[in-house]
Amino acid sequence: MTRIHPPAHLIADLYKAHHPSYAALVASKDPAQAALASPATGTDARRWLAMAVAEAVERRLDVLLESACRHPDDFRELARMFGEGGYRVEVVVMAVPAALSRLGILHRFHERLPEAGPAGGLPIRLTPVKIHDDSYGGLMSVAEWIDEVDFVDRVLVVRRGNLVAFADEKATAAAAAGGRLRGKVAEAVERERRRPLTGEERAVVVRDLETLTARDARLGELVMGLLEPLLVDEEEKAYPELRPLVFPPGGPREAMLTLGEEA
Incomplete structure (x- = not known):
């Protein structure tokens, strides 16, 4: 892991912005609708994060992963993927x-x-x-x-x-x-x-x-x-x-x- 070859930096929140519903919900003038932006897209974002980790492991990339551990089973599964993939x-x-x-x-x-x-x-x-x-x-x-x-x-x-x-x-x-x-x-x-x-x-x-x-x-x-x-x-x-x-x-x-x- 070097400046020349920085790690893949993975955070579930980043994937929310790519959800088809996210932009419209965030831009809504109705506060109740805007408040749904995160919960409505979170499940898919977590799934996409797991897919990104699987791809990184397949490519043997260095990875920096951030997790708030709100869903601890997600962290456990991602860490297990790295461990079983031979990562330090x-x-x-x-x-x-x-x-x-x-x-x-x-x-x-x-x-x-x-x-x-x-x-x-x-x-x-x-x-x-x-x-x-x-x-x-x-x-x-x-x-x-x-x-x-x-x-x-x-x-x-x-x-x-x-x-x-x-x-x-x-x-x-x-x-x-x-x-x-x-x-x-x-x-x-x-x-x-x-x-x-x-x-x-x-x-x-x-x-x-x-x-x-x-x-x-x-x-x-x-x-x-x-x-x-x-x-x-x-x-x-x-x-x-x-x-x-x-x-x-x-x-x-x-x-x-x-x-x-x-x-």
Whole structure:
């Protein structure tokens, strides 16, 4: 995987824009119709993503795949396709406390930040609470599944800001023998989700919450209630050392996104 030969970057959302119904629904002046753009095209987009992965595996292409894990069985099947196809499978999991995740979604949407929209220039949209919660639960389900399978070669669990909180990798001998990781991925994700906020995170939360409350006092109060359990001091409790995410060839391997390169 190099700049000369970049990976095929696959995201289900991108395929929605190619659905025959998508453009008309998005352009509808009826809000109820416009709101159907994503759910009406999502099933076909997921099917097309699976077809794209099958084609990439057939061609032996390097692949970068993004998944929100709202449909965890989709992730499992796609990862299995790579594993059974002889790929080196690396997974990077974003682990964020639920309240922080909800606040981030609201802040990005109301401030019209580019990252509020799907990749590929699709319209900015507010992720519904149910979809957020389904994805949040689905990701944990996937983390538990990773602990049980033998074809995931490497995992990084990261916080926002590209800080690596956990890493695991098969030893070369274990990989050759079809071994597994240590089975600690779900535990690491759960620990990150329950941890108290850092001082830097609190400062960002205060700023974003003030902005949200100015727009919608009721919503701001609701999110504040979700955040309160995270605003505690647990200095006596030890958390893993955080390492900035790095790329080859430099930096410690336990914080490296190896881009398919084995040790």
